[in-house]
Amino acid sequence: AQSVAQPEDQVNVAEGNPLTVKCTYSVSGNPYLFWYVQYPNRGLQFLLKYITGDNLVKGSYGFEAEFNKSQTSFHLKKPSALVSDSALYFCAVRGGYGQNFVFGPGTRLSVLP
Amino acid sequence: GAVVSQHPSRVICKSGTSVKIECRSLDFQATTMFWYRQFPKQSLMLMATSNEGSKATYEQGVEKDKFLINHASLTLSTLTVTSAHPEDSSFYICSARETGSSYNSPLHFGNGTRLTVT
Numbered sequence: 001a002q003s004v005a006q007p008e009d010q011v012n013v014a015e016g017n018p019l020t021v022k023c024t025y026s027v028s029g030n031p032y033l034f035w036y037v038q039y040p041n042r043g044l045q046f047l048l049k050y051i052t053g054d055n056l057v058k059g060s061y062g063f064e065a066e067f068n069k070s071q072t073s074f075h076l077k078k079p080s081a082l083v084s085d086s087a088l089y090f091c092a093v094r095g096g097y098g099q100n101f102v103f104g105p106g107t108r109l110s111v112l113p
Numbered sequence: 114g115a116v117v118s119q120h121p122s123r124v125i126c127k128s129g130t131s132v133k134i135e136c137r138s139l140d141f142q143a144t145t146m147f148w149y150r151q152f153p154k155q156s157l158m159l160m161a162t163s164n165e166g167s168k169a170t171y172e173q174g175v176e177k178d179k180f181l182i183n184h185a186s187l188t189l190s191t192l193t194v195t196s197a198h199p200e201d202s203s204f205y206i207c208s209a210r211e212t213g214s215s216y217n218s219p220l221h222f223g224n225g226t227r228l229t230v231t
Binding site: 041090094100104 | 154155157162204207208216219221222223227
């Protein structure tokens with residue numbers, strides 16, 4: 001069975017500082033990994049994905065994520081946080097053909113001015 | 114591109130009535146759409162997979178007679194909450210996969226519908 005863990009319910013970071021939102025996964029076979037962001041009372045917006053290739057994936061709004069196969073992790077990062085990055089972030093995984101997306105529990109990011 | 118419109122964004126209804134939520138792909142065709150429910154401070158729970166022209170596939174524990182899904186065209190799926198009760202109050206989100214897109218393509222999400230049953 002597929003599963004996604006986001007060990008931190010809440011991450012606080014000062015504006016201008018680097019941020020990391022953690023994600024670990026479990027899936028049989030090769031994983032397809034995604035990060036989405038959700039603003040209040042809105043749907044999810046796609047940020048980036050890892051399918052294959054370079055372990056460092058760059059996405060929207062300056063975000064990037066690093067795939068680590070040995071640690072089964074896909075942490076989301078940004079070198080310099082903005083107050084406008086404050087939102088709920090979801091990691092998602094999809095395994096083999098026919099399997100649905102599985103979303104993590106979400107991590108609330110607060111960027112403090 | 115790849116815009117999903119979900120309507121209404123908010124709805125308040127009385128207990129016992131039915132509510133219909135629409136999910137439209139505006140600039141692409143979507144053979145498959147998904148309906149999720151999100152509880153406060155929780156992740157998305159997949160309710161059902163909606164396939165154009167066929168019956169929806171419901172996840173375990175989701176009552177298909179209560180949450181009616183219709184996917185009559187390649188750009189529209191509807192979720193009807195029948196005989197709504199206060200415990201059905203939640204945030205419902207749809208997503209769509211573009212027809213013909215690769216298996217590892219991201220899903221496109223609507224902005225969600227906040228349902229409050231009084």
